[in-house]
Amino acid sequence: MKKQTIRCPYCGSPAILKDASYIYGHHSSGGRVYVCSRFPACDSYVGVHQGTSLPKGSLANRTLRKKRIQAHQIFDQLWRKGIFSREEAYRWIGDKFCLQTRQAHIGNFSDYMCDQLIQEASKVLQNNLIPLGMAG
Ligand SMILES: [Zn+2]
Structure with a gap:
């Protein structure tokens, strides 16, 4: 299956799949997020549906x-x-x-x-x- 690249709508950089703690630190309730590869300079990310690598929507600032x-x-x-x-x-x-x-x-x-x-x-x-x- 071809992997679709998800891009940041603000800067065009590819988004990377990260553990949610990357964004939320110890406030993380688990799960994963797609985050702009320029984060935190570019503050843009979106959550992922539990147990999948499907984003919940488009990346948002x-x-x-x-x-x-x-x-x-x-x-x-x-x-x-x-x-x-x-x-x-x-x-x-x-x-x-x-x-x-x-x-x-x-x-x-x-x-x-x-x-x-x-x-x-x-x-x-x-x-x-x-x-x-x-x-x-
Ligand atoms: Zn970005």
Whole structure:
């Protein structure tokens, strides 16, 4: 099988598969990451699906990593609060961004798409009169 080179989207350098402790040190909870070969000069990496060498998305810098986490949190509210089923929620992303459901994966989202998703998901939550951050 041909190995696909994963490249850093910021500097174009090849990404290397490393133990997660390379990034997180003793805070690492195990697993592996793809990290830009210019790290830490280029602060760009992505986690790997447990037990595989498949990246969870594209490599992201600090800003984008934060944004993806934020986007995911607000998006998860949509199905956690029962506004959508989980499946419907992913279909909803697909419709918003003209993506196939299987591509509607926040791990691949750009800054811009994260912003859009945060905005759109907030609207849906507001329209359903559920205050943000409230449990249940
Ligand atoms: Zn890089």
